[in-house]
Amino acid sequence: MLITGAELPDGRVRDVRTDEGRIAEIEGSLHSLPDEETVDADGLTLLPGAIDAHVHFRQPGHGHKETWATGSRSAAAGGVTTVVDQPNTSPPTVDGDAFDEKAEFADNAAVNYGINGGVNHEWAPESLLARPVFALGEVFLADSTGEMGIDEDLFEDALAAAADAGIPVTVHAEDADLFDESVYGADAGGVGREADADLWSQYRTAEAEIAAVEAACEGARGAGVEIHVAHTSTPEAADHAADAGMTTEVTPHHLLLSREDLDELGTFGRMNPPLRSEARREELYERVADGTVDLIATDHAPHTTAEKEAGLWDAPSGVPGVETMLPLLLAEVRAAGLTLERVRDLVAANPAERFGLPEKGRVEVGYDADLTLVDLDDAEPIRADSLHTKCDWTPFEGREAVFPELTIVDGEIVYDGRAGDRFTVGLGRNVRE
Known part of the structure; x- marks a missing residue:
């Protein structure tokens, strides 16, 4: 494949040739070869495909919320070329058999993927870790998903394994x-978007996250290992992890939304950890911009509208986001909140480095041809009915975003927005194999 006239993140305009799934040449001008597929990228920016290190594609067990087919198509339409699925499915991915069952669903993926192994009191590390597991996690140091919560001793065992x-x-x-606990069960004044979802933020306090990050980092240092802290929602936690030499991720919803948005979102804004104050959000944004935070990942956690419209204390936690992550960050570039190079690092270069994917994350010769083309001058509002996830709502309805025109995985076009949202599925592979 030959991509002509693309602007790279550093501002250079180049032709890029891919061959056998890799970037083969980057030059000012390249001549097309016989029978070579050519993509005209005049006026477009070529970025490395995003790596979303935190998604919940729900299969097995909850395919009514999302499937590997729908979730991976949504990822491709958002410029994400690699996803990492979390273990709290049904059955949870805590042994070899459960891993194999999930891997069969992943065969339908439109993008590359990793499958995380889970840790609970029934996990079987011998059989689980004999599979091509991407990472252990997310390891729950709370009651976030009931049976997946663990204690200090099991955490130490997981670190050692x-x-x-x-x-x-x-x-x-x-x-x-x-x-x-004094807040839990309080009258939220309604259901769905009418509920006082700020009670959830009051219940799951910022101090609960900060203290847990401190304890987790201390335990990791004691074991001589490094951990990665998922969905950091407070600047204090991000600072502590950085000081301890650990890495952190921030979600788009913790980066761009705060408790001030909960009047509109209601139970649709319930997630774990919850939204924080606007002051904390602004400080967290500063940590993302200045490099304290290592990467952005979505914690894509789709639920049906009916499920989210339950009362505050009954509604499930989580929001969708795999398709809107990169488009929202590109809108931040347009607004001069983040540089394009910083976005590249947050969603591609840094997750590739952190999780041991040395051939991904950059537009350079020899790297995997996982790429996305975007028009930074073409912004549009996010509309749930235009997204490709099975989830029919988004917390970012109406927000400005820059969606990709084309997404390429291993040198093959998996999403073509210029051809009426055309997808190619089943090309994804496990990046640990």
Whole structure:
């Protein structure tokens, strides 16, 4: 494939040739070869495909919320070329058989993928870690998903097992002992968008996250390993992890939304950890911009509208986001909040480096041809009915975004927005194999 006239993140305009799934040449001008597919990228920016290190594609067990087919198409339409699925499915991915079952669903993926192994009191590390597991995690240091919550001893066992296997550990850090039980069960004044969802933010306190991050980092240092802290929602937690030499991710919803948005979102804004104050959000944004935070990942956690319209204390936690992550960040580039190079690092170069994917994350010769083309001058509002996830709502309805025109995985076009949203599915592969 020959991509002509593309602007790279550093501002250079170049032709880019791919061959056998890799970037083969980058030059000012390249001549097309016989029978070579050519993509005219005049006026477009060529970025490395995003790596979303935190998604919940729900299969097996909850395919009514999302499937590997729908979730991966949504990823491709958002410029994401690699996703990492989390283990809290049904059955949870805590042994070899459960891993194999999930891997069969992943055969339908339109993008490359990793499958994380889970840790609970029934996990079987011998059979689980004999599979091509991407990482352990997210390891829940709270009651976020009931049966997936673990104690300190099991956390230490997980750290040791991951160190022996040579794979990373991602943690969900909240200390349930610091939740404000006096708030739990309070009258939220309605359901759905009418509920006072700020009660959820009051219940799952910022202090619960900060303390858990501190404890997790201390435990990791004691074991001589590094951890990755998922969906950091407070600047204090991001600072502590950075000071401890650990890495962190921030979600688009914690980056761009705050408790001030909950009047409109209601239960659709319930997630774990919850939205924080506007002041904390602004400080967290600063950490993302200045490099304290290592990467952006979505925690894509789709639920049906009917499920989210339950009362505040019954509605499930989580929001969709795999298709809107990169488009929202590109809108931040247009607004001069982030540089294009910083966005590239947050969603591609840094996750590739952190999770041991040395051939991904950059538009350079020899790297995997996982790419996306965008028109930075073509912004549009996000509309749920135009997205490709099975989830029919988004917390970002109406927000400005820059959606990709084309997404390429291993040198093959998997999404073509210029051809009426045409997808090619089933090309994805496990990046650990």
